Amino acid sequence: MGAPDRGPQTSARKRADARRNEQSLLEAAATAFLAAGVDVPVRDIAARAGVGVGTIYRHFPTRADLVVAVYRHQVEAAAEAGPTLLAASDTPYAALTQWIDLFVDFLVTKHGLAEALQSDDAAFEALHAYFLDRLVPVCARLLDAAATTGEVRPDVAAYELMRGVGNLCIGAGRDPRYDARRLVELLIAGLRP
Amino acid sequence: MGAPDRGPQTSARKRADARRNEQSLLEAAATAFLAAGVDVPVRDIAARAGVGVGTIYRHFPTRADLVVAVYRHQVEAAAEAGPTLLAASDTPYAALTQWIDLFVDFLVTKHGLAEALQSDDAAFEALHAYFLDRLVPVCARLLDAAATTGEVRPDVAAYELMRGVGNLCIGAGRDPRYDARRLVELLIAGLRP
DNA sequence: GGGGCAATCGGAACAAGGTTCCGCTTGCTT
DNA sequence: AAGCAAGCGGAACCTTGTTCCGATTGCCCC
Structure with a gap:
């Protein structure tokens, strides 16, 4: 196998203008997501970046690709935090709760991300896949460890838990009476068993 | 105060054709919701009912009005089941779990309803309001009773719990690995305290 | 340095769905 | 039976996603 395909944002060998546009798009998208949520119209992102809509689709075929590219660093950080917390915490259960906290913080501060994550819209399938592929194994490890020490029941799958937590984060921040963190x-x- | 406004579906005094259309729309919508979820295109419902789209908007200004009209009976039934269960169950906690089960069953069998319930789309505001106005007090009564017997912690609001349960029902039935009932x-x- | 070509771009054009609006139809009253 | 207001239908318009192709431009080679 040759060099791994690390996605559009690393652009092995492209024309200079293409790389520049990709960068502008990433920055424009990050700003636009912050201001108007991950559902912001494609045209708005294009306008912010000063490119045509065709350019967005060329670099990021689906909205999910753009979202993943924008949040990749933070997802990776969350994934890496799992083992770290497990090693540093008194008990696996403590590590699990801290890690889930991290994940919840991430979701509730990204307007519309939790919604997108659960959406059945085909445009978000890759988003779903990336988050789950990257984070479910991490969660599973924490969950297993906590089950081994008898701190949690052993019959809950990491996938299900992550989806549940993601779901609970939907609408967080839209209504002061709803506190996603509390429900999580x-x-x-x-x-607990 | 005079006769209460019971919404469009009861049509105090309208022309015969108007009442007929309203009925057709209700039936068409119920079928369409079943077949394609509560997000089914307005045009589809109109076509099914054999009316123009203008007629839908005249009778049910927002999609929420139509959804409420279609599911009103079931929501009322759920609301009435609260006190009944409380009276019939051994403990308030048992009544609470049974009632929540009822609510979850309702949501997971209505394609897209849980999503709509939490959506921030303005078109669904009235849906949100109706469900919550009608069911939160019922849930609060059960929750209070269970808190009084010490079966549940007293610091969880019915509103928050209902939103949480509703959120957990999002996406139920789309993925066999995700079991909303279990998470609820x-x-x-x-x-529990 | 400049020619040529393939990569890339821009945005017009099309599709889908929501919503509005108004000329026409029709039920009801007298 | 006539008249009129309630009610109807659906064309038209708006927003947003997506595709496509003629125009542009970076880059390689001479």
Whole structure:
């Protein structure tokens, strides 16, 4: 196998203008996501970046590709935090709750991301896949460790838990009466045997 | 105060054709929701009912009005089941879990309803309002009773719980690996003191 | 340095769905 | 039976996603 395909944002060998545009798009998208959520119209991102819509589709065929590119660093950081927390915490359960906290923080601060993550829109399939592929194994490791010490029931799958947590984060921040963090805490509490 | 406004579906005094159309629309919408979810295109519902789109908007200004009209009976039934279960169950906690089960069953069998319930789309605001106005007090009563007997912690608001349960139902039935009922059970388990 | 070509670009054009609006039809009253 | 207001239908318009192709331009080679 040759060099791994690391996605559009690393652009092995492209024309200079193409690389420049990709960078502008990434920055424009990050700003636009912050201002108007991950559902911001494609035209708005294109306008912000000063390119045509065709250019967006060329670099990021689906919206999910753009979202993944924008948040990749943070997802990687979350993935790496799993083992770190496990090593540093008193008990696996403590590591699990801290890690889930991290994940919740990430989701609730990204307007519309939790919604997109659960959406059945085909445009978000790759988003779903990336998040889950990257984070479910990390969660599974924490969950297994906590199950081994008997701190949580052993019959809950990491996939299901992650989806549940993601779901609970939907709409967080839109209504002061709804505190996603609290509900996630309840869910995690319900994990005890 | 005079006769209460019971919404468009009861049509105090309208022309015969108007009442007929309203009925057709309700039936067409129920079928369409079943077949294609509550997000089915307005044009499809109109076609099914054999009316123009203008007629839909005249009778049901927002999609939420139509959804509420279609599911009103079932929501009322759920609301009435609250006190009934409380009276019939051994403990308030048992009544609460049974009632939540009922609610979850309702949501997971209505394609897209849970999503719509949490959506921030303005078209669904009235849906949100109706469900919450009608069901939160019922849930609050069950929750209070269970808190009084010490079966659940007293610091969880019915509103928050309902939103949480609704959120967990999002995407149920789209993925066999995700079992909304199970996660709701965990959440309810986390309610114990 | 400049020619040529393939990569890349821009944005017009098309599709889909929501919403509005108004000329026409028709039920109901008298 | 006539008249009129309630009600109807659907064309037209808006927003947003997506495709496509003629125009542009970076880059390689001479």
